[in-house]
Amino acid sequence: MATKLVLITFAICRLLITVGLTMDPAELLRLVVDGQLSMDPSDVETASKDFGLMSRAEPLAVMHPASAEDVTRLVRAAYSSAKSFSVSARGHGHSINGQAQARNGVVVEMSGGNRVGSGKPAAGRSETVGRVVSEKGLYMDAWGGELWIEVLRATLEYGLAPKSWTDYLYLSVGGTLSNAGISGQAFNHGPQISNVLEVDVVTGKGELLTCSEERNSELFHAVLGGLGQFGIITRARIALEPAPKRVRWIRVLYSNFSAFTKDQEYLISLHGQPSSQKFDYVEGFVIVDEGLINNWRSSFFSPSNPVKISSIDSNGNGGILYCLEITKNYDDSTADTIDQEIEALLEKLDFVPTSVFTTDLPYVDFLDRVHKAELKLRSKGLWDVPHPWLNLFVPKSRIADFDEGVFKGILGNKTSGPVLIYPMNNDKWDQQSSVVTPDEDVFYLVALLRSALDSGDETHTLEYLTDQNRRIFKFCDEAGIKIKQYLPHYTTQQEWMDHFGDKWPQFYQRKMEFDPRRILATGQRIFAGPS
Ligand code: FAD
Structure with a gap:
């Protein structure tokens, strides 16, 4: 306890010296009671980097919040101090270009730790922050820093699962919701941001608000895909469906690009059809170079498959092949009909007839497929x-x-x-x-x-x-x-304005409303730093 206090005091003093806060340190000390404010070199080092490994920015301190209240206190302190400092939520640090970094500010490590269920209801709110799976309501309340793999494990205990995914599950709920969250289910269910019913958000003014389509709807829409600019998501209510048991996973090859895209577009046009008449997941990839042998998503193909692949004539196409990747989910009630359903769908497609590769696996193993590739790359030193x-x-x-x-x-x-x-x-x-x-x-x-x-x-x-x-x-x-x-x-505001196009005035307006001192997610480099 004494060490923790010394660390916190040290962190705050350094903050005060560097950014010139006028706040009473004792007051700040009282703010950070539940979690930890750390200046431990290893914490600072972790928060300075991301998956991209191309940019580096050191924060002054790293916060490990114990609750949404901790996040609120920190942001409120930044907002109300005479000279502000930046605060960036960091999900799992899987950004490419420093988007979750906060040079000379505080990084809030949202993932890790054991804070699920530790949140307290904010004043005037009836909901309690914490992990709740509602079988009746078909939703899960997840902490903003929870990883999707954790969400999956928690919901499967009830035979339920989210509808829309990312290919890789070691990403945080708040991190993917700040972008969109996409995978092969998006044609059918939309991105993850289309499958969220409610969020708790700490705005740049340090207010903790519950938002949905009906309540604080401007903030709700702003934070979804909002690149962390308007608030820190501390809880998300994620829509669920009954979890399928197994997945039939199919890959077929094309040497003709227009046949490939025509079929992909046909398959996604079936989104309104009953589930028996469409695939559950539609993706694809391009095979340009050494075939699939060195491709880290290629573990699907058995050792004999590359031989078959190399026998497909792609010479007329500059040696390029296109692989359509589709899945169909099933359980006991549909196990008898799945073969027929798949056959009927495949019949309509125009792939190279000899190139059908099929595998069958539990739903969880399919969803968690990229993690296997990660472990392989890690073992060879090719991940970091x-x-x-x-x-x-x-x-x-x-x-x-x-x-x-x-x-x-x-x-x-x-x-x-x-x-x-x-x-x-x-x-x-x-x-x-x-x-x-x-x-x-x-x-x-x-x-x-x-x-x-x-x-x-x-x-x-x-x-x-x-x-x-x-x-x-x-x-x-x-x-x-x-x-x-x-x-x-992007690195200039003009480029960001071009990116948002017609949406820029609204984006700007929302920033002025929810984070007027430009405290949040400065690593995105959209706005000048804190005022
Ligand atoms: P971070 O990188 O930590 O943060 C991203 C941004 O969101 C930052 O600006 C941060 O400040 C902000 N942020 C983080 N948490 C919160 C919060 N709680 N509230 C508000 N703002 C927050 N994306 C897909 O859509 N589909 C994929 O299939 C996919 N696969 C991937 C596979 C790998 C191996 C990797 C490395 C990334 C993949 N991504 C994919 C990209 C991923 O969605 C982004 O990296 C995203 O930023 C989520 O990562 P993160 O949770 O680590 O967030």
Whole structure:
């Protein structure tokens, strides 16, 4: 206890000296009673970095909150001090470009620790913050820093699961909701931000508010896809459905891009059909280089499969293949009909007939598939490397031009990581949220998930891949392809204004209303730092 007090006092004194707070230290001390304010070098080091490993910004201190009240106290202190300091929530630090960092501020480590159920109801609120699974209401209340894998484990105890996912589950609820949260279910259910019923948010003024479509709706829409700009999400009420037991996971190959996208678009157009007549998940990826052998999402294929893949003629297509990835969920009640249902759907598609790869696995194993790849990469020392990732939303009308210019052009014969491509229906995205999508009914996610390595091959270096990203932007710009960045990263406000387009005035207005001193998530570099 004494050590904790010394640490806190030390942290606060350093804060006071550096940012010139006029607040009585004793008052600040009283604010941080439940959790911990740490200046431990290892805490500071962790909070200075992210998955991208390309930018670094040291905070002065790191807060491990015990409750939403802790977050409220900290933000209120930053808001009410004469000279403010930045406060950034950090989910699991899986950003690429320092979005969760807070130079000379305080990073709130939302994940880890054991705070579930420890929240206290805010004054005037009837709900209690904490993990609650409602079987009747089909929802779960999750702490904002909980990882999706934890949400899944908790809901499965009740035979339930969220409807919309990310490919990887070691991401935080608050972190993905601040972006969108997408995977192959998005065509059907929309992104994760379309599957949230209510959130508790600590605004930049240090107020803890419960928001939904009906209550504080402006803040509700602002924080969803809001890049952490308007508040820190401390609780999210996530919509659930009965969890399927098993998954039939299928991959089929195409050498023709237009046949591939035609089929993807057909499959996502079935979203309004009964579940027996559509797939539950539609994704895809591009196979550009050494085939699937070095692709970290390739564990699906058995050792004999690469031989079959190499026998598929892709020469007429510059050696490029496209892989459609689809799944169908089932349980005991549908186990008898699933084969017929899949066959009926596959019959309508135009893939290379000899290229059907199927596997069958428990639902959890399917959802947690990328974690297996992570463990493999970690064991080879290939996880903690720089990741110059690029995630783009490309309008459907220009995806063929993108294929010609980028997959068959700029990428050459090397990708340095998986290249995902799948379409989504825009009407599943709530236009009132802060996120921006292309102005077409259907748009594609193209995700270039590259790892930079010092392998002696120039095309694997960070410099080369970063330059390639620049060339992709330049190509889209010159070709007039109106892409939007997903998980956006810009360095000037003009670029952010262009990114938000018509939505900028509203985004700006919301910032002035909910975080007028520009305290929150300064690592996004949208607004000048705290005033
Ligand atoms: P962080 O990186 O810690 O934070 C991201 C931003 O959100 C920061 O600005 C931060 O300040 C803010 N923030 C964090 N928590 C809160 C909170 N509680 N309240 C308010 N603001 C908050 N994304 C997809 O959509 N689909 C995928 O399939 C997918 N797969 C991925 C796979 C891997 C291996 C990785 C590394 C990332 C993947 N992502 C995917 C991207 C992911 O959604 C983002 O990294 C996102 O930022 C979530 O990561 P995080 O929880 O670590 O958040």
